[in-house]
Amino acid sequence: MSGYIEREKAKTMFADIIKRFHDISVDxxxxxxxxxxxxxxxxxxxxCSYAPEELIFAAGALGFxxxxxxxxxxxxxxxxxxxxxxxxxxxxxxxxxHRLDFIDGxxxxxxxxxxxxxxxxxxxxxxxxxxxxxxxxxxxxxxxxREYMVAVIQKCKIELExxxxxxxxxxxxxxxxxxxxxxxxxxxxxxxxxxxxxxxIPGSDLHAVVRASMVMxxxxxxxxxxxxxxxxxxxxxxxxxxDKRLLLAGGVCNLPDLYGxxxxxxxxxxxxxxxxxxxxxxxSIDISRDLTGAIARRYTKRAICPAKHRGxxxxxxxxxxxxxxxxxxxxxxxxLKFCDPHAFDYPYLKQMLEAEGxxxxxxxxxxxxxxxxxxxxRCEAFIxxx
Amino acid sequence: MTITEKPVDTEKEKRKIKSVKKMKEIMTHYYIDAKxxxxxxxxxxxxxxxxxxEPLIAMDVIPVYPxxxxxxxGASKMGADLCxxxxxxxxxxxxxxxxxxxxxxxxxxxxxxxxxxxPDMLVCCNNICGTVLxxxxxxxxxxxxxxxxxxxxxxxxxxxxxxxQYVRRQLDEYLAFLETNCGRKFDQDHLAEVGRLSMxxxxxxxxxLDTAINxxxxxxxxxxxFHLALIVTLxxxxxxxxxxxxxxxxxxxxxxxxxxxxxxEKYRLLWDNLPVWYxxxxxSDKFASHSACLVADTYTSAWCGSLKYMDExxxxxxxxxxxxxxxxxxxxxxxADMVLGMIDKYDVHGLVMHSNRxxxxxxxxxxDIQRIVQEKRGLPTLIIEADMIDxxxxxxxxxxxxxxxxxxVLKA
Numbered sequence: 178m179s180g181y182i183e184r185e186k187a188k189t190m191f192a193d194i195i196k197r198f199h200d201i202s203v204d205x206x207x208x209x210x211x212x213x214x215x216x217x218x219x220x221x222x223x224x225c226s227y228a229p230e231e232l233i234f235a236a237g238a239l240g241f242x243x244x245x246x247x248x249x250x251x252x253x254x255x256x257x258x259x260x261x262x263x264x265x266x267x268x269x270x271x272x273x274x275h276r277l278d279f280i281d282g283x284x285x286x287x288x289x290x291x292x293x294x295x296x297x298x299x300x301x302x303x304x305x306x307x308x309x310x311x312x313x314x315x316x317x318x319x320x321x322x323r324e325y326m327v328a329v330i331q332k333c334k335i336e337l338e339x340x341x342x343x344x345x346x347x348x349x350x351x352x353x354x355x356x357x358x359x360x361x362x363x364x365x366x367x368x369x370x371x372x373x374x375x376x377x378i379p380g381s382d383l384h385a386v387v388r389a390s391m392v393m394x395x396x397x398x399x400x401x402x403x404x405x406x407x408x409x410x411x412x413x414x415x416x417x418x419x420d421k422r423l424l425l426a427g428g429v430c431n432l433p434d435l436y437g438x439x440x441x442x443x444x445x446x447x448x449x450x451x452x453x454x455x456x457x458x459x460x461s462i463d464i465s466r467d468l469t470g471a472i473a474r475r476y477t478k479r480a481i482c483p484a485k486h487r488g489x490x491x492x493x494x495x496x497x498x499x500x501x502x503x504x505x506x507x508x509x510x511x512x513l514k515f516c517d518p519h520a521f522d523y524p525y526l527k528q529m530l531e532a533e534g535x536x537x538x539x540x541x542x543x544x545x546x547x548x549x550x551x552x553x554x555r556c557e558a559f560i561x562x563x
Numbered sequence: 564m565t566i567t568e569k570p571v572d573t574e575k576e577k578r579k580i581k582s583v584k585k586m587k588e589i590m591t592h593y594y595i596d597a598k599x600x601x602x603x604x605x606x607x608x609x610x611x612x613x614x615x616x617e618p619l620i621a622m623d624v625i626p627v628y629p630x631x632x633x634x635x636x637g638a639s640k641m642g643a644d645l646c647x648x649x650x651x652x653x654x655x656x657x658x659x660x661x662x663x664x665x666x667x668x669x670x671x672x673x674x675x676x677x678x679x680x681x682p683d684m685l686v687c688c689n690n691i692c693g694t695v696l697x698x699x700x701x702x703x704x705x706x707x708x709x710x711x712x713x714x715x716x717x718x719x720x721x722x723x724x725x726x727x728q729y730v731r732r733q734l735d736e737y738l739a740f741l742e743t744n745c746g747r748k749f750d751q752d753h754l755a756e757v758g759r760l761s762m763x764x765x766x767x768x769x770x771x772l773d774t775a776i777n778x779x780x781x782x783x784x785x786x787x788x789f790h791l792a793l794i795v796t797l798x799x800x801x802x803x804x805x806x807x808x809x810x811x812x813x814x815x816x817x818x819x820x821x822x823x824x825x826x827x828e829k830y831r832l833l834w835d836n837l838p839v840w841y842x843x844x845x846x847s848d849k850f851a852s853h854s855a856c857l858v859a860d861t862y863t864s865a866w867c868g869s870l871k872y873m874d875e876x877x878x879x880x881x882x883x884x885x886x887x888x889x890x891x892x893x894x895x896x897x898x899a900d901m902v903l904g905m906i907d908k909y910d911v912h913g914l915v916m917h918s919n920r921x922x923x924x925x926x927x928x929x930x931d932i933q934r935i936v937q938e939k940r941g942l943p944t945l946i947i948e949a950d951m952i953d954x955x956x957x958x959x960x961x962x963x964x965x966x967x968x969x970x971x972v973l974k975a
Binding site: 329541 | 652653654689692694697698701714726728729736927930931
């Protein structure tokens with residue numbers, strides 16, 4: 178009887194902890210507004226995992242990743258053709274509909290062609306405060322590119338200081354590096370727990386944590402994350418669906434439903450290579466005397482987005498290595514319709530994975546709304562086949 | 564069925580640009596040279612249309628342009644089929660159709676010239692888009708050929724000092740890449756000479772385009788789409804200079820003789836974006852039927868638009884800026900400024916924009932440019948939804964209706 182009570186108590190505790198992440202994931206704008214009201218701080222919008230969040234944190238501001246609304250697009254249609262992805266159109270829609278009116282400024286890192294033009298259109302129309310373009314190198318595998326990356330980050334630091342009217346000291350940078358290294362280390366621990374104990378944390382819960390990591394006050398986030406990991410460590414007994422281990426790869430995932438769908442179809446996601454997942458969590462920042470340089474160097478070392486270049490097979494080699502090391506039976510790859518970098522990479526990634534006996538399923542997301550029935554059937558058929 | 568002999572249309576004959584024949588000969592020779600490179604021992608490099616070709620010419624490497632090939636595929640109306648092949652290979656049909664057609668063409672040696680010669684190396688400059696990076700990665704894997712990437716940071720509002728240094732350093736890396744892959748030392752003096760020829764060719768090309776300032780215009784954007792091939796593929800050679808010198812003479816003669824591209828030119832228009840390669844004739848006739856001439860375009864002028872940043876006496880150093888600040892590598896508002904400049908220069912009555920689903924850097928932002936043009940010049944504008952080589956994205960009846968409606972507005 179006491180075992181039952183213990184288990185129920187543990188469940189309630191987990192539910193309490195995880196609820197906090199879900200609340201933010203469901204209404205990130207509401208969270209940011211509240212944060213701003215409470216702290217009087219500045220909120221800086223970002224659109225990509227290459228945004229140097231460490232500098233934003235060091236400047237005392239809240240980095241707010243814009244995910245793009247799932248609301249109907251109307252205003253953005255006056256600026257973007259229908260052949261731009263739903264992330265780009267949804268983000269602009271949010272800005273034009275004044276849903277991002279709490280934002281004091283934007284930091285636009287250079288990534289794909291669509292975000293590149295979105296930056297211009299945003300600067301001309303969005304009215305979300307100051308606008309910083311961070312034109313990072315596209316290749317990250319040469320000395321000149323790495324040095325350019327350092328120069329770009331240094332410049333971004335100066336521009337942020339000017340825009341926010343405060344200086345970023347070495348102590349500020351050190352605090353930021355410690356926090357971000359802490360977050361990335363703890364997120365890695367969370368991912369490892371999930372890999373070693375599939376089913377311990379449902380995919381939609383992990384998704385909520387990842388989303389919160391890009392929005393929540395980073396000190397509070399690290400604290401909450403630490404609590405979550407400690408709680409999960411106590412409950413590592415629960416193991417489910419070991420035989421259908423899957424890896425999720427691709428672009429931005431805004432859809433908690435997708436995880437439920439895969440799990441409902443009998444699969445267990447044990448790892449990911451996603452923009453809203455491990456890609457932003459890889460690479461730690463060296464604690465050195467030149468912290469700005471150290472922050473920049475991490476951006477050349479982290480797992481790359483397909484819009485960046487680190488050799489012609491870098492992503493394929495890494496994906497195969499990852500899939501083997503976490504022992505998955507299959508890979509579900511998804512990207513948003515009109516995402517060129519991912520669409521160019523998928524055929525060769527599929528080929529490399531299949532050469533290793535790892536089948537793949539491609540899911541191209543038309544809008545941010547799923548046609549659930551069809552996707553469920555495809556996931557079921559794929560998982561069945563494994 | 565009765566067969567009636569068509570009388571020779573002397574008016575039409577008079578309007579034909581005579582240099583066209585020469586141009587076709589030059590391009591045929593160029594492709595024969597490229598396709599027989601394995602017999603002549605010359606190296607072949609594939610290079611993006613906005614890429615720095617001068618170092619290749621200086622190293623006697625034959626530059627081959629998959630994008631020019633893509634245009635040929637489009638003009639031969641073979642685009643849709645090849646794109647379908649690429650889709651069967653697993654590539655999304657939403658990708659750039661130049662890339663799709665080229666990727667498919669490589670595996671079947673298809674297209675109008677039976678495919679391009681195998682590359683010994685690939686040179687990719689991302690000043691035109693990020694797509695070329697992914698496309699050249701695909702081809703570098705397919706051909707197992709070395710790839711050099713010239714990364715030209717996007718100039719949203721400025722060309723920064725750190726970007727200048729980065730691009731300049733990469734130019735040295737580029738020369739070193741060529742030395743490695745050609746197995747001999749790079750000749751800087753030769754580059755200086757090629758650079759001089761390149762700039763002279765660009766100036767001549769600009770002069771050719773500028774003849775359309777005349778009223779009526781002796782050539783149209785449709786002519787420019789055709790004659791563009793040499794400034795893209797043979798920039799930096801004497802051949803391009805000789806050809807454009809002749810073409811310029813012909814245009815001046817036409818101006819003097821009052822020979823216009825479009826009979827009774829009444830309306831002058833500016834074209835934006837790549838051509839609709841498989842429908843150039845149809846579009847040209849359609850506009851001509853309204854006495855409208857597309858006198859200039861933002862596309863063909865991109866190959867001489869950054870001349871102002873180049874320095875003939877210091878070519879290598881000035882390449883960094885010249886190749887970074889081209890039309891597609893600048894912010895949307897800067898592009899709008901250039902469009903406004905062209906509207907004034909060529910004294911046009913309206914703007915026709917091709918919303919090209921293949922080309923995001925060119926097309927996203929067009930609606931804002933349209934708005935700016937309407938606000939600052941009050942000109943009518945028309946947007947045509949299409950694709951540069953995939954005819955499946957072109958609806959003739961829809962485009963025709965829109966052109967007719969647009970012309971009605973202009974005439975009103």
